[in-house]
Amino acid sequence: xxxxxxxxxxxxxxxxxxxxxxxxxxxxxxxxxxxxxxxxxxxxxxxxxxxxxxxxxxxxxxxxxxxxxxxxxxxxxxxxxxxxxxxxxxxxxxxxxxxxxxxxxxxxxxxxxxxxxxxxxxxxxxxxxxxxxxxxxxxxxxxxxxxxxxxxxxxxxxxxxxxxxxxx
Numbered sequence: 001x002x003x004x005x006x007x008x009x010x011x012x013x014x015x016x017x018x019x020x021x022x023x024x025x026x027x028x029x030x031x032x033x034x035x036x037x038x039x040x041x042x043x044x045x046x047x048x049x050x051x052x053x054x055x056x057x058x059x060x061x062x063x064x065x066x067x068x069x070x071x072x073x074x075x076x077x078x079x080x081x082x083x084x085x086x087x088x089x090x091x092x093x094x095x096x097x098x099x100x101x102x103x104x105x106x107x108x109x110x111x112x113x114x115x116x117x118x119x120x121x122x123x124x125x126x127x128x129x130x131x132x133x134x135x136x137x138x139x140x141x142x143x144x145x146x147x148x149x150x151x152x153x154x155x156x157x158x159x160x161x162x163x164x165x166x167x168x
Contacts, residue, residue: 008110009110009114010042010044010045010108010110010111010114011108011110011111012110013109013110013113013135013138013139015110016110016111016113016114016117016134016138017113017131017134017135017138019035019114020113020114020117020121020126020131020134021131023035023036023117023121023126024121024126024127024131032121036118036121036122039114039115039118040118040122044111045111045114045115045118047103048103048104048107048111048112048114048115049115049118049119050100051100051101051103051104052104052112052115052116052119053119054094054098054100055091055094055100055101055104055147056151058090058094058098059087059090059091059094059151060151087147087148087151087152088144088145088147088148089144091144091147091148091151092144095144095147104142104147105142106142107142109137109138109139109140109141109142110138112137112138112142113134113135113137113138114138116133116134116137116150117130117131117134120134120154129153130153130154132153133149133150133153133154134150136149136150136153137149137150
């Protein structure tokens, strides 16, 4: 009899993505919140979530983006595009100059993807596009470029969500 291994959510990119996809499609919100709480309080993932939040604040902190949903989607798009251009440089500085950055730099891609996906789910929902962003992050190395791409993709997701809301 062959014993099946337990999923390795923090080490295996496929297991991390399977968990996030399951959470994205789960209809029982209480179950989602229970799993998210377990992930967020994990001794490895919780600090990564905090470090990611610090990085996002550092990279986007100087940017003031106010948007009128009726008129400002083009302005938001330009702001996000401009932010993406210099995000990698800001992220590289963050990774090299702070404890949170060093934690992110040495994190396993699967653990980092799980942390990023959990942050997205806590923010409301994780869309198919957001899952694709996390999938790209977990399948490669953790670099300023991969983290910058994740920020840019998240910005694109935010713009698309605003456009959908505008249609309603």
